[in-house]
Amino acid sequence: MFTGPRLSREYADLRAACGGARCGPEAFDDFFFSHLGVYLGLNALVIAVPAVVGMFWGAPLISREFETGAQDLVWQQSGSRRHWLAVKMGLGVPSTRCRPGLRSA
Numbered sequence: 001m002f003t004g005p006r007l008s009r010e011y012a013d014l015r016a017a018c019g020g021a022r023c024g025p026e027a028f029d030d031f032f033f034s035h036l037g038v039y040l041g042l043n044a045l046v047i048a049v050p051a052v053v054g055m056f057w058g059a060p061l062i063s064r065e066f067e068t069g070a071q072d073l074v075w076q077q078s079g080s081r082r083h084w085l086a087v088k089m090g091l092g093v094p095s096t097r098c099r100p101g102l103r104s105a
């Protein structure tokens with residue numbers, strides 16, 4: 001597993017192997033490119049996981065609105081569509097944003 005302490009230790013070992021002299025750019029390129037797969041994999045994971053979670057979480061919410069016919073009722077009310085969407089998003093988004101902070105505390 002690649003963790004911060006392990007990468008830090010490997011980088012410190014690279015610096016120590018230079019013997020105090022300035023390492024050439026190829027030494028740092030070798031270090032970076034040897035960890036490139038992990039770097040790209042973690043980037044893909046950070047992008048893909050929220051999208052997948054959002055799809056699985058959002059689909060039931062949207063389907064429930066269509067099943068109950070709430071969208072038809074909303075479009076015929078005097079309130080604007082933006083106001084309705086703001087209320088719907090205003091309840092879900094802050095709770096989603098606060099949940100990781102509460103979990104880490």
